[in-house]
Amino acid sequence: MLAAVFEGIDNVALREVPVPVIGADDILLRVDAAAICGTDLKIVAGSKTRGVRVPSILGHEIAGTIVDIGAKVSDWTVGASVAVAPVIACGCCLYCRSKMGNLCANRRALGYEYDGGFAEYLRAPAAAMAAGNVFAIPNGLSPAAAALSEPLSCCVNGQENMGGIQPGETILILGAGPIGIMHLQLAKAVPETRVIVTEPAAERRQLARDNGADIAHDPKQSNLFDCVMDETAGHGVDKIILAVGLPDLAADLLRLARKNGAINLFAGFPAGSQVALDINEIHYRQIHISGASASTTAQFGRALDLIASGAIDADAIITARYPLDQFDCAFENARQARGLKTAIIP
Template sequence: MKAAVLRAPKVLQLSDIATPEAAPGELVLRVRAAMVCGTDLRILTGRKTKGVRFPSVIGHEFAGEVVQVGDGVTQFKTGDRVCMDPVIPCRACAYCKTGHENVCLHRQAMGYEFDGAFAEYIRIPAIALTAGNVFMMPAQMSFESAALAEPLACCINGQRNAGVQVGDTVVVLGAGPIGLMHAALARLSGARQVIVSEPNAARRQAAVDRGVEHMCDPSTESVMEFVKARTDGLGADVVILAIGVPQLANESLNLVRKGGHVNLFAGFSAGETSNIDVNLIHYNEIVVTGASALRRRDYELALNMLSAGQIDANSLITHRYEVADSLAAFDEAGSGRALKVAIHNV
């Protein structure tokens, strides 16, 4: 089969590799849609290394069709349309036992410990089926929409940590696909107003097209003044950092009101640090949280929200490629022109 194989940092090659076979307890899917994630770009450039293998196939946002069922699998059959929460918890460590499986001590993931979805076929390991990580797609749902359940589920986890409430003013820094998902979720949670800061004009327009009330261009105007002017000088209730720029962490603290919440949602590259004014946290009693991956319940909720049309998934996908053009798909995803880039296997 054709696959985009990561040979080394910054070395991604389209290769012919062996088509996987389903061992007992496993599935093989024909990948019908896979999305290029910002994390995939960080893996490719060597800025994310944990769990990454060489050579390997990356890609963790996907949906597909069952083409082979291993012995002992009874819950799925050939032809089923399925998608998967790619983060597989051990379900036995201290974090799993307390409901924090997203930070499981022994978690494994597709596109990391197991070959991922930038290929014509993908093998789903038995532990994923046993853990309940594989989901049947709703009948009317497209493969593209289902492939977006994973990033939306991660945003749901971040929103929970951020504590968005009815009537809040929410600021989202970054209007990439993740920032747009956060803006949509904040509105669904009852936010009174959503403010998005984004230097890219096309992405600012994308946010406006999706109902964002207030757009700020940080390259030409002060984000702090913009936010203060719309909050009676107090600042936002919640600030979500949806772009992996460590220097913006301290800006996030300056944008939130006393007693407000800051969620450092975006992933940062290994070794990156940020200088923050700890007195802002101390005297203003700011709650600062992170966001790591997702839980299976988040994935199921995201799948249902996408299926019901509460989040418009298709409008986030701006570019589409076939598996044979995977390298071009990565180039486009890293260009800043695209929102979400899909790789198809039709």
């Protein structure tokens, strides 16, 4: 089969490799769509190395069709369309027992620890089957849309970690890349919310407006603090989502939140990043700060439902599609941050 094989920093090569051989508890998928994620860009650039095998097949936002099932697999049939949650939890560690499989002490991921979806075929291993990582795609949903369940489920996790978004709240999102836009769509799916998006790139500000942003703020043109205070009668916003991994931005967020407001540091930062915070702002103003790491299978299911119901418009987020044999062009498109999400349709 054809596969885009990660062979080292800045080196992904199209290769003919054997179709994966499945065991009795595995299934084999024909990959119908695999979207490129910021994590893939980081791995290829060499800035994410933990757990990454070389060589390996990347791609963890995956939808496909079952073409073969192991002898002991009874609850799936050949021909079914499925989406696969990539984070495989052990089911028995401290975190798994608390329904936080995303934080599993023994987690392994499709897309670098196991071979991923930038290939014609993918083996969903027994561990993924046992952990409930395979989801049937509802009728009529395109594979590319279903593949977005993964990044969307991470956004669901981030928003749940900050206490969810409530009707009528005002939300500030920093960054209008694919993740910022998914957060925006999730926030606008809650009744009567107002969303301010701040983003320096004009093309992405337009995408934010197209996806329902009430205000698309340009940080090069005006001061974000003034914009937020004007919009909130001087109180600050209810919720803030940082969807760009710039440490300096994190320090500025405290005074943009209203008292008892919540901040989710959604994006990852460069290793070792540190910022100085006025911790009395957190204390006296009761600011809630949370993080976000991957998602649980339950959140993956909720994300797939949100896409299938139309509450999230996946087609507005997937702005480029390439066949697998044009992987180089697809990857460059994603690297240049053109549009929003780039999908490989093998």
